[in-house]
Amino acid sequence: MSVEVEVVRGATDEVVEAVSRLLPQLSRSADVPDRESVARLLCSDANTLLLARVEGRAVGMLTLIMFPLPSGLRGRIEDVVVDEAARGHGVGVALTEEALRLAEAAGVRTVDLTSRPSRQAANRIGCTSGWDSRPAIPRSTGSGCGRSRASMRRAPSSTRLGSARDGEEMR
Numbered sequence: 001m002s003v004e005v006e007v008v009r010g011a012t013d014e015v016v017e018a019v020s021r022l023l024p025q026l027s028r029s030a031d032v033p034d035r036e037s038v039a040r041l042l043c044s045d046a047n048t049l050l051l052a053r054v055e056g057r058a059v060g061m062l063t064l065i066m067f068p069l070p071s072g073l074r075g076r077i078e079d080v081v082v083d084e085a086a087r088g089h090g091v092g093v094a095l096t097e098e099a100l101r102l103a104e105a106a107g108v109r110t111v112d113l114t115s116r117p118s119r120q121a122a123n124r125i126g127c128t129s130g131w132d133s134r135p136a137i138p139r140s141t142g143s144g145c146g147r148s149r150a151s152m153r154r155a156p157s158s159t160r161l162g163s164a165r166d167g168e169e170m171r
Contacts, residue, residue: 002082003094007102008049011039017053018058026081028041050098052091055167059086064094066106075103075111104156112153 008015016035023030033041041047052060060082066075077099082091096113103111151165 002136003059003089003091004053004055005050008042008051010036011042014058015049015051019061020060021048022061022081023079024170026079029163046152048099048102050095052095052159054086054091060095062090062099064099064102064111066103066108071079072109073107075106075108076111077111078119080113080115094170098154100154108156110153156167 016033016038019038020032023033023117033039041063042049046065048064048066050062050064051058052062062080063078064075065078066073068074077096078093080092094167100111
């Protein structure tokens with residue numbers, strides 16, 4: 001199964017449909033985006049939306065955010081999701097590798113990635129692929145109760161990601 005990753009340049013019908021189909025697989029609480037919200041995402045100079053395709057069908061996405069700080073250009077990987085039917089075929093790895101390649105080309109010093117501890121496959125891939133674990137980040141759930149997120153950091157030029165193990169995929 002060949003995975004192709006591309007930078008999304010416009011809020012086409014296909015892109016809006018893919019984001020609307022994939023996002024609920026990542027977050028039940030996120031609003032389903034419309035064309036305007038996808039266009040707004042793409043208009044931000046800080047954001048790069050990547051779309052993964054298998055046999056021409058959009059099966060995954062990732063948002064790379066790059067932003068300047070006094071200490072240098074930094075990056076974050078957010079909203080990585082792979083369609084349930086495509087998991088276990090390296091889609092998440094391909095998306096992450098392309099994000100790191102783009103970050104390195106832009107001169108990003110480090111890239112951060114967070115994931116809920118319940119996303120075991122995503123966390124395993126990160127831990128075995130050159131990402132440095134960081135202390136859990138407390139996060140408010142709005143009810144006053146905190147949840148934590150696994151946090152990882154990596155320089156873009158670190159060792160490339162390996163293949164997904166045991167048929168598991170980033171989600």
